Amino acid sequence: MEALLAERHEQIHRTGEQPFTLVCNKDSLAGAVSQRACVFCGSRVVLYPIADALHLVHGPIGCAVYTWDIRGALSSGPELHRLSFSTDLQERDVIFGGEEKLYRALIELIDRHSPKGAFVYSTCIVGIIGDDLEAVCRRVEAEKGIPVIPVQSEGFKGNKRAGYTAACNAMARIIGTGDTAGISPYSINILGDFNLAGEIWMIRAYFERMGVQVVANITGDGRIADLARAHGAALNVVQCSGSTMDLAKIMEERYAIPSIRVSYFGIEDMAQSLYDVADHFGDAEMLAKTRQLVKEELARIVPQLQKYKKALAGKKAAIYVGGSFKAFSLVKAFRLLDMQVVMVGSQTGTEQEYRELAEITDPGTIIVDDANPLELTSFLEEKEVDILVGGVKERPIAYKLGVGFCDHNHERKEALAGFQGMLNFAEEVYSSVMSPVWRFKGRV
Amino acid sequence: MSKNPPNYISTTNACKLCTPLGACLAFKGIEGAVPYLHGSQGCATYMRRYIISHYNEPIDIASSSLSEKNAIYGGGPNLKLGLVNVTRKYNPKLIGIATTCLTETIGDDVGRYLHEFHRETVGTMPIMVRVATPSYNGTHMEGFHAAVTAVVEQLAEGGEVVPGKINLLPGFISPADKRYLSEILDDFGLDATILPDLSDTMDGPATSKYDKIQPGGTPLAAIATMGRASATIEFGRTINDKSGGAVLARKHGVERLVVGTPIGIEESDVFFAALSSLSGRPIPEKHVQERGRLVDSYIDCHKYVFGKKAIIYGEEDLVVALTAFLAEIGVVPVLCASGGKSGKLAAAIRDVTGDILAEQPQVFEGMDFFDISELAETLAPDLLVGHSKGYPLARKLEIPLIRVGFPIHDRMGGQRILHLGYRGTQALFDQVVNAFLAKKQSDSSVGYSYM
Numbered sequence: 099m100e101a102l103l104a105e106r107h108e109q110i111h112r113t114g115e116q117p118f119t120l121v122c123n124k125d126s127l128a129g130a131v132s133q134r135a136c137v138f139c140g141s142r143v144v145l146y147p148i149a150d151a152l153h154l155v156h157g158p159i160g161c162a163v164y165t166w167d168i169r170g171a172l173s174s175g176p177e178l179h180r181l182s183f184s185t186d187l188q189e190r191d192v193i194f195g196g197e198e199k200l201y202r203a204l205i206e207l208i209d210r211h212s213p214k215g216a217f218v219y220s221t222c223i224v225g226i227i228g229d230d231l232e233a234v235c236r237r238v239e240a241e242k243g244i245p246v247i248p249v250q251s252e253g254f255k256g257n258k259r260a261g262y263t264a265a266c267n268a269m270a271r272i273i274g275t276g277d278t279a280g281i282s283p284y285s286i287n288i289l290g291d292f293n294l295a296g297e298i299w300m301i302r303a304y305f306e307r308m309g310v311q312v313v314a315n316i317t318g319d320g321r322i323a324d325l326a327r328a329h330g331a332a333l334n335v336v337q338c339s340g341s342t343m344d345l346a347k348i349m350e351e352r353y354a355i356p357s358i359r360v361s362y363f364g365i366e367d368m369a370q371s372l373y374d375v376a377d378h379f380g381d382a383e384m385l386a387k388t389r390q391l392v393k394e395e396l397a398r399i400v401p402q403l404q405k406y407k408k409a410l411a412g413k414k415a416a417i418y419v420g421g422s423f424k425a426f427s428l429v430k431a432f433r434l435l436d437m438q439v440v441m442v443g444s445q446t447g448t449e450q451e452y453r454e455l456a457e458i459t460d461p462g463t464i465i466v467d468d469a470n471p472l473e474l475t476s477f478l479e480e481k482e483v484d485i486l487v488g489g490v491k492e493r494p495i496a497y498k499l500g501v502g503f504c505d506h507n508h509e510r511k512e513a514l515a516g517f518q519g520m521l522n523f524a525e526e527v528y529s530s531v532m533s534p535v536w537r538f539k540g541r542v
Numbered sequence: 543m544s545k546n547p548p549n550y551i552s553t554t555n556a557c558k559l560c561t562p563l564g565a566c567l568a569f570k571g572i573e574g575a576v577p578y579l580h581g582s583q584g585c586a587t588y589m590r591r592y593i594i595s596h597y598n599e600p601i602d603i604a605s606s607s608l609s610e611k612n613a614i615y616g617g618g619p620n621l622k623l624g625l626v627n628v629t630r631k632y633n634p635k636l637i638g639i640a641t642t643c644l645t646e647t648i649g650d651d652v653g654r655y656l657h658e659f660h661r662e663t664v665g666t667m668p669i670m671v672r673v674a675t676p677s678y679n680g681t682h683m684e685g686f687h688a689a690v691t692a693v694v695e696q697l698a699e700g701g702e703v704v705p706g707k708i709n710l711l712p713g714f715i716s717p718a719d720k721r722y723l724s725e726i727l728d729d730f731g732l733d734a735t736i737l738p739d740l741s742d743t744m745d746g747p748a749t750s751k752y753d754k755i756q757p758g759g760t761p762l763a764a765i766a767t768m769g770r771a772s773a774t775i776e777f778g779r780t781i782n783d784k785s786g787g788a789v790l791a792r793k794h795g796v797e798r799l800v801v802g803t804p805i806g807i808e809e810s811d812v813f814f815a816a817l818s819s820l821s822g823r824p825i826p827e828k829h830v831q832e833r834g835r836l837v838d839s840y841i842d843c844h845k846y847v848f849g850k851k852a853i854i855y856g857e858e859d860l861v862v863a864l865t866a867f868l869a870e871i872g873v874v875p876v877l878c879a880s881g882g883k884s885g886k887l888a889a890a891i892r893d894v895t896g897d898i899l900a901e902q903p904q905v906f907e908g909m910d911f912f913d914i915s916e917l918a919e920t921l922a923p924d925l926l927v928g929h930s931k932g933y934p935l936a937r938k939l940e941i942p943l944i945r946v947g948f949p950i951h952d953r954m955g956g957q958r959i960l961h962l963g964y965r966g967t968q969a970l971f972d973q974v975v976n977a978f979l980a981k982k983q984s985d986s987s988v989g990y991s992y993m
Binding site: 125128134154160162163168181183192202206227256257471472475479491497 | 550551552553554555556558559560562563578581582583584585586587588589590591592594595598599600602603604605606607608609610612613620621623624625626627628630631632642643644647648676677678679681746748749750752753754881931934
């Protein structure tokens with residue numbers, strides 16, 4: 099294939115056409131126009147929704163300005179996370195060092211906003227000029243009496259996954275510092291939901307209907323004080339395993355908190371997530387409540403899905419998302435709509451995840467790690483796809499090819515998680531695939 | 543009124559973007575070009591997302607995707623590998639290489655790498671233009687202009703003057719603006735090279751197949767002849783003497799005419815007069831008519847805008863032009879703010895408004911939206927004019943925002959906003975008037991359906 103560089107072959111697999119092999123989690127190939135971002139991006143997306151923290155980006159202006167209010171992560175209270183703070187390093191700071199500027203910026207911003215904590219993100223340049231973030235953060239923390247946490251997120255020190263780890267390490271420094279009195283034995287932390295379009299509120303409501311207490315949202319609608327006492331929860335319920343699994347592991351080691359992996363996307367996975375939590379606690383009443391909840395939600399949702407199913411049956415879908423966990427749920431969600439998934443890819447999936455995807459997808463399905471625009475284009479054309487699920491960077495690729503699109507990335511403003519989210523998802527897909535505008539495709 | 547700008551250490555909600563983004567956009571306006579960032583992978587991806595959200599068009603920006611090892615030992619090998627891969631995949635005519643803060647700080651000598659690379663790959667690679675764009679120095683506009691300068695510096699050739707041929711360096715304008723400029727230049731019978739040209743590459747029609755590199759952009763052949771034009775017109779009262787026009791004047795003796803970005807009648811008149819002089823033709827009747835209709839509408843609507851107070855923010859040259867326009871319709875600019883730091887903003891605004899405004903507005907460079915919001919509290923503005931990132935302030939103040947420039951992230955069609963000349967001014971003027979009328983109507987307890 100013309101679009102494919104030789105070095106990229108081992109990162110692409112076709113289900114059923116050969117034994118499964120796929121290389122992933124490697125550095126993006128120079129010049130390949132990867133859809134990936136960087137370490138900083140990974141950290142920033144994970145910590146971003148913590149709404150009462152100051153998020154200060156230590157570096158030149160770009161890193162901060164490109165991440166200003168870009169997520170649909172809602173807060174029920176403070177909205178400090180929606181502001182973009184930067185030290186805006188200038189040439190002289192690069193030459194003489196940025197520590198003093200960082201110190202003064204932190205003091206200024208903490209005095210102005212009275213945040214409950216601060217995250218200080220390191221960027222490429224800071225890693226090179228060697229500013230001692232730890233020392234500056236310690237100094238400010240001592241003066242201001244709030245946690246001031248450096249995030250080791252120099253862009254070039256790995257890919258987005260390394261950024262997830264840096265974010266988890268940063269949060270781990272806050273966890274364990276709060277009082278855990280009064281936490282129920284039936285309690286959980288929600289990890290890996292970012293409250294896009296209010297999704298975590300839906301999920302929390304489900305758990306509360308089951309009789310489960312949610313201690314900390316990590317990180318959707320997150321708060322520093324909740325993080326500080328998160329070690330008092332009995333269970334970590336981890337979605338988007340790429341981004342917060344490291345934190346669950348740390349908490350298991352330090353506080354012996356077990357974790358389970360879940361997904362809130364699609365009816366099947368959403369219900370299974372609730373059952374898994376109920377099973378973990380092994381409480382008969384909770385299990386009964388869970389059954390009741392699922393029954394009620396399905397009774398509401400399933401009839402409404404029929405219209406979409408009828409219209410969408412047999413249409414072809416391609417999936418290209420950040421983390422491959424979401425891809426599993428999407429494969430199932432499309433099946434529920436009687437649609438056919440012909441391509442699945444992600445920026446940061448693991449070999450195990452891709453292997454499992456190869457097992458659950460139909461023969462001929464393309465599985466791809468760290469794709470780029472030309473590859474995606476060639477796959478969409480080859481498979482004659484009706485809709486691509488992805489993020490903003492994938493959208494114009496789909497549209498230029500006359501292919502429908504559903505935004506399933508962190509910038510979206512539509513709730514796609516939970517039972518209601520499945521219905522919203524179906525409607526999103528329907529509103530793109532069934533649009534009359536495609537009749538003009540090929541007539542231009 | 544206080545004339546002291548806010549002076550904070552930290553930056554909140556910046557009113558500028560980073561230097562390499564501007565360079566990438568400028569390169570994207572050249573025929574067959576792929577922008578390339580020598581840095582870590584994130585920069586390219588972030589900028590693509592930011593740019594796509596405005597234009598709703600694909601933009602592929604390649605990257606050296608430097609890792610920790612490369613940062614320590616130098617990015618040369620990755621740069622070369624990246625250039626080879628881009629060439630194999632995209633078969634570009636030109637690769638526009640911009641550096642980033644990472645590669646500038648580790649001291650990568652891109653010039654030397656490229657020199658070696660040219661020796662190793664004689665005749666097999668596309669044209670490479672390089673520009674130094676450390677993001678700790680300047681804004682996206684410095685990056686944009688630096689890329690334009692690099693292109694003419696490295697590609698324009700001298701020689702005998704071609705009669706009737708001129709260059710137009712419009713700065714960062716919309717695709718709609720560029721299409722209109724081409725129409726104007728055609729009407730004057732001028733053969734103009736407009737650099738860059740994003741009108742097709744970032745606002746292309748739907749096609750039946752996917753173009754690896756979108757057609758359009760300033761033709762390379764035309765760029766080569768820029769040193770043989772009779773004159774270069776450059777837009778922007780705050781640009782400096784390192785501009786593309788300055789290079790063409792110095793190296794090839796091409797006459798350089800700097801005019802303000804033509805928004806409003808006064809500034810458009812200057813531009814049309816320059817074209818008239820260069821072409822030796824009177825202003826074509828079509829444009830005379832458009833100007834006439836614009837004056838007519840100014841008169842029809844003058845009462846609705848008179849004395850209203852406006853805050854204007856964004857790129858410096860755009861701010862100057864918009865301020866000139868608002869002042870001439872009777873709106874009072876109270877604050878002109880930019881994240882840029884040319885050192886020329888206040889003087890440029892005085893030049894275009896001095897004979898209209900009794901008192902100069904507050905004019906500040908190096909502003910962010912925290913500063914602007916703070917100043918706005920005491921200024922009681924009726925209107926904001928700028929890009930989408932002023933929306934939170936407009937919402938807070940409950941006043942209309944006229945969306946202009948880049949980025950337009952909360953509305954569709956940012957690439958089709960027409961700002962320039964009589965026609966663009968007409969579009970802006972109608973928007974401004976109607977924003978005031980709509981506000982008055984919706985605030986009214988009566989709600990008349992006529993005025």
